[in-house]
Amino acid sequence: xxxxxxxxxxxxxxxxxxxxxxxxxxxxxxxxxxxxxxxxxxxxxxxxxxxxxxxxxxxxxxxxxxxxxxxxxxxxxxxxxxxxxxxxxxxxxxxxxxxxxxxxxxxxxxxxxxxxxxxxxxxxxxxxxxxxxxxxxxxxxxxxxxxxxxxxxxxxxxxxxxxxxxxxxxxxxxxxxxxxxxxxxxxxxxxxxxxxxxxxxxxxxxxxxxxxxxxxxxxxxxxxxxxxxxxxxxxxxxxxxxxxxxxxxxxxxxxxxxxxxxxxxxxxxxxxxxxxxxxxxxxxxxxxxxxxxxxxxxxx
Amino acid sequence: xxxxxxxxxxxxxxxxxxxxxxxxxxxxxxxxxxxxxxxxxxxxxxxxxxxxxxxxxxxxxxxxxxxxxxxxxxxxxxxxxxxxxxxxxxxxxxxxxxxxxxxxxxxxxxxxxxxxxxxxxxxxxxxxxxxxxxxxxxxxxxxxxxxxxxxxxxxxxxxxxxxxxxxxxxxxxxxxxxxxxxxxxxxxxxxxxxxxxxxxxxxxxxxxxxxxxxxxxxxxxxxxxxxxxxxxxxxxxxxxxxxxxxxxxxxxxxxxxxxxxxxxxxxxxxxxxxxxxxxxxxxxxxxxxxxxxxxxxxxx
Numbered sequence: 001x002x003x004x005x006x007x008x009x010x011x012x013x014x015x016x017x018x019x020x021x022x023x024x025x026x027x028x029x030x031x032x033x034x035x036x037x038x039x040x041x042x043x044x045x046x047x048x049x050x051x052x053x054x055x056x057x058x059x060x061x062x063x064x065x066x067x068x069x070x071x072x073x074x075x076x077x078x079x080x081x082x083x084x085x086x087x088x089x090x091x092x093x094x095x096x097x098x099x100x101x102x103x104x105x106x107x108x109x110x111x112x113x114x115x116x117x118x119x120x121x122x123x124x125x126x127x128x129x130x131x132x133x134x135x136x137x138x139x140x141x142x143x144x145x146x147x148x149x150x151x152x153x154x155x156x157x158x159x160x161x162x163x164x165x166x167x168x169x170x171x172x173x174x175x176x177x178x179x180x181x182x183x184x185x186x187x188x189x190x191x192x193x194x195x196x197x198x199x200x201x202x203x204x205x206x207x208x209x210x211x212x213x214x215x216x217x218x219x220x221x222x223x224x225x226x227x228x229x230x231x232x233x234x235x236x237x238x239x240x241x242x243x244x245x246x247x248x249x250x251x252x253x254x255x256x257x258x259x260x261x262x263x264x265x266x267x268x269x270x271x272x273x274x275x276x277x278x279x280x281x282x283x284x285x286x287x288x289x290x291x292x293x294x295x296x297x298x299x300x
Numbered sequence: 301x302x303x304x305x306x307x308x309x310x311x312x313x314x315x316x317x318x319x320x321x322x323x324x325x326x327x328x329x330x331x332x333x334x335x336x337x338x339x340x341x342x343x344x345x346x347x348x349x350x351x352x353x354x355x356x357x358x359x360x361x362x363x364x365x366x367x368x369x370x371x372x373x374x375x376x377x378x379x380x381x382x383x384x385x386x387x388x389x390x391x392x393x394x395x396x397x398x399x400x401x402x403x404x405x406x407x408x409x410x411x412x413x414x415x416x417x418x419x420x421x422x423x424x425x426x427x428x429x430x431x432x433x434x435x436x437x438x439x440x441x442x443x444x445x446x447x448x449x450x451x452x453x454x455x456x457x458x459x460x461x462x463x464x465x466x467x468x469x470x471x472x473x474x475x476x477x478x479x480x481x482x483x484x485x486x487x488x489x490x491x492x493x494x495x496x497x498x499x500x501x502x503x504x505x506x507x508x509x510x511x512x513x514x515x516x517x518x519x520x521x522x523x524x525x526x527x528x529x530x531x532x533x534x535x536x537x538x539x540x541x542x543x544x545x546x547x548x549x550x551x552x553x554x555x556x557x558x559x560x561x562x563x564x565x566x567x568x569x570x571x572x573x574x575x576x577x578x579x580x581x582x583x584x585x586x587x588x589x590x591x592x593x594x595x596x597x598x599x600x
Binding site: 050 | 320324327338339340342343344346348350351352353354356358361366368369371372373374380381382386389390393394395397399400514558
């Protein structure tokens with residue numbers, strides 16, 4: 001029907017849908033770096049298999065492209081909507097569990113989340129890090145230990161958490177009044193640490209971005225149960241990023257980020273107003289937690 | 301070691317890496333809409349299988365998150381960097397081939413690409429649509445036909461293409477001098493169409509965004525061979541989006557978007573300066589193409 005017969009046109013190999021994947025893989029198989037080649041080719045295989053498997057329609061592909069575009073427009077400054085998606089689709093916790101296996105007895109790691117700020121202000125042993133945040137007072141203390149039970153001195157313990165509205169300083173008034181509920185502490189010679197702050201509460205993941213669309217349309221709930229964040233760095237030990245979850249929080253069995261792991265759900269004792277064990281006089285009923293973190297040695 | 305034994309903490313099901321995927325899938329299995337459930341669960345399965353299969357490291361996951369963030373920041377106005385990634389990873393052409401299968405004899409569809417502008421200016425039969433674009437003149441003519449050979453009258457034929465620098469008007473001076481190399485034509489009673497313009501040339505995909513990183517690090521080339529774009533909409537026919545590629549272009553066997561398909565690579569004849577078949581006097585040597593597009597009937 002068309003008179004122009006271009007030489008070689010019949011040898012173009014990716015005519016049928018079946019051959020396209022093959023051709024795309026063949027092209028990327030030329031990638032020099034073996035690790036990049038392995039990863040890119042695995043991405044292509046899974047991307048194409050996914051589309052074939054669900055018989056993705058054209059309008060669904062268009063929807064996916066718009067969804068990723070929308071997620072992209074929410075990537076500003078420190079906010080990475082794709083990390084939020086990774087958290088929500090369970091990829092982050094898969095990565096944490098797979099890349100940081102722990103022997104029995106060690107504290108399990110969990111995700112770092114989007115609200116960590118490097119180099120928080122240092123506070124002295126036993127002081128109050130809440131810096132004006134509102135909520136029920138809480139005393140947290142314990143030790144940093146090695147697997148063999150030996151104390152770890154001079155560990156840098158970064159703590160950060162929400163207030164009783166479920167807000168973090170970085171979501172609220174960080175510029176004017178922050179940081180609050182955010183501190184670096186040091187363990188003493190016997191591995192002990194202690195601080196006062198306020199009880200965190202459960203909070204919903206931000207739903208203004210592409211995540212919101214996901215939550216509204218699946219029945220995947222968007223809550224995180226109440227937790228304190230910890231990042232612990234100590235000489236000779238593997239760094240540990242984890243949470244401690246309040247055992248009386250809602251949503252423990254439906255954390256949007258799948259971060260709840262055995263040993264990280266802890267009871268905060270209920271204490272009446274009065275003089276606390278460390279001598280501080282608390283005028284309202286408060287909570288108290290004793291928790292020992294167990295680190296693994298670095299280098300195996 | 302920790303005295304607070306929270307009730308039920310041992311029953312939290314996603315302790316090991318093995319169980320995380322199971323738990324994530326179980327959560328999304330509650331999604332009400334069956335199609336969304338199928339798609340989201342397939343996304344999760346493939347995402348997790350990919351990470352396990354390549355033993356994705358933590359720093360590779362971080363790199364991926366930064367890569368997607370960067371792609372996101374290039375999503376502005378009509379530019380969707382994720383469509384460019386879909387094109388480059390062969391997903392778009394897989395979708396085109398899989399969702400628009402064609403019987404033998406019909407013109408094959410290919411991707412629409414990022415430079416289509418809806419409702420281009422209409423030009424009369426046989427006129428010059430180049431509007432000041434620089435390059436070798438080209439005459440393109442032919443017919444719009446049905447599979448049975450019957451002509452299709454009053455088809456809206458949108459054409460767009462690059463100039464001899466490989467630029468499109470939308471990448472260059474669209475606001476001041478555009479549109480150029482961009483038109484809507486109509487087929488006549490006998491299905492005929494004709495226009496003059498200038499020859500397109502091969503061009504590289506934009507490499508300023510996240511795509512550039514991909515190209516620099518894989519040996520996947522970033523060129524598109526010279527082509528004219530067509531989008532044809534006609535009563536009673538399936539819409540057709542396709543390209544015609546110049547058979548003497550470079551990169552025909554390594555189109556970055558995998559858009560080259562059999563029957564779409566065509567010879568543009570070389571013609572000496574002088575009076576063309578339609579009576580136009582061309583002062584320089586020019587090219588000429590006759591091509592019949594064969595559409596399928598809508599509704600099967």
